[in-house]
Amino acid sequence: MTSRPTERADGQQLHRSVLLDTAVDLLITNPEGRYIDCTFGRGGHSRLLLARLGAQAQLLGIDKDPEAIGFAETLATEDARFRHFHGSFAELVSAMDEQSWSAVDGVLMDLGVSSPQLDDAARGFSFLRDGPLDMRMDTTRGPSAADWLASAEEKEIADVIWRYGEERFSRRIARSVINQRQEEPLQTTRALAELVSAAVPKKEKHKHPATRTFQAIRIFINRELEDLEQGLDAAVSKLAPGGRLVVISFHSLEDRIVKRFMRDLARGPQLPKGLPVMASEEQSAYRLVGKAMKAEVDEVSDNVRARSAVMRVLEKRSDMAENAGEGA
Template structure:
């Protein structure tokens, strides 16, 4: 979901995993800027259908979304993908869907806009919500949470080894002034982590943890995986693209335990793609098929 070239990570591999039929019904659970949706539509015939979801209102209102809405085969819905089953049932496609695609994590347009609060290298409001109209921002949560709770979130969702030290620093800092800006928090973390321990920017894991927690990403992932097994037709495919181990562990465990799906394999991006798109470096694609 790259904002500049509009080419999603592992695009061709995802399309191959979906094994698209011209007359099939497919769901793109993470529309972003429409790279996957556009490519799927190019492979569908006149009787094919594509449903796309996104919880980010900026994605729903983007020029890419408005352009694709002209296609009568395409339906775009502002919703969290944890509502997959409800939406598919309302449209009359339960048990008829031939492919579900999940491109997980944060999109490039979200990272590139400092006003969204996802990135720490440029200053912006400490928000991090994928839907800014719903739920509590990262700043609001950090203003209220206790030190132990903050440390638990940083460890659980970011595997941050200095979680307790960072949590202690956050509580001390907010007693002096509110934490409301991304650079403010990033600089606080920089001061909290010993410089000799830096392998990448010291705020990386903490920002990841806060984003995942604020958006309930792992809980929503568990929900959509279970629902995908119910709405897919026999032989239908589930394709997931994960960008960190927490997501992939959930997918891997689900596929190992699911009775209705069996895993077909996993794949990493090519060396060429990694060279041309550094975001692809950590991607892992998995494909599963609904049993007949």
């Protein structure tokens, strides 16, 4: 979830989620329904959802980050319609089971790393701020980036940097990591950023040499793409008729997965030509809502991170359920 800062009355910064109003407007189809905010963060989407939902509505916030769950706990004390789940949205079905929910009217996913995570040097996500080389969204589980770089084979490191960062100098960087750790393991973001800068022979204009490598390691450490694929499957399996899945992605690897997933569902079953089937059997139970949307110019000018945001919306058709009921 990427957000833009705004000022509070006391001078402290808040973070406003990218495409906030548009995402919430498109998500709500039933004001008294049940909804899931799969990437709670600091609660930007959740608070606006609660402001626009009715008194009988229910909202579940999910997040890997223990710090985000702290904010979710506070919101739960303020609004009885809200509850939370600490974990990945890949665990959406388990999160719903805890609430005894069988279906939801909408699922929102605001992907990637959040501004508070990037801005906190102690989390180790940014090469612009020196801090421990952690990169875990859930700091209570799994190896940190430093742990992995200290033990992984050279080929695995190169493969990760190439696959998730599309970095053409991935082999050079991996070799440098191996050479460096023979003397001293990498422990800080600055050390990794400097190592990558030295290993990359050709620099891209207006882009830090470590950008792709940091992205790749972060995605790998947090299983972001695997979780996304599992989360998308879980979300559509739990949508009620008329319910919507809204996904905001921030880089091409995420958006490619989302685009193909929604496109294939909206197309419906691809049956062999000439096969005798009824028209209803060829029709998909899902439809795309509009085209891919991006942040407006004003929003991008306020927050440069918004420029890469892409939002896509899928709806489970309610007319299919009605037709099925008539034929039953």
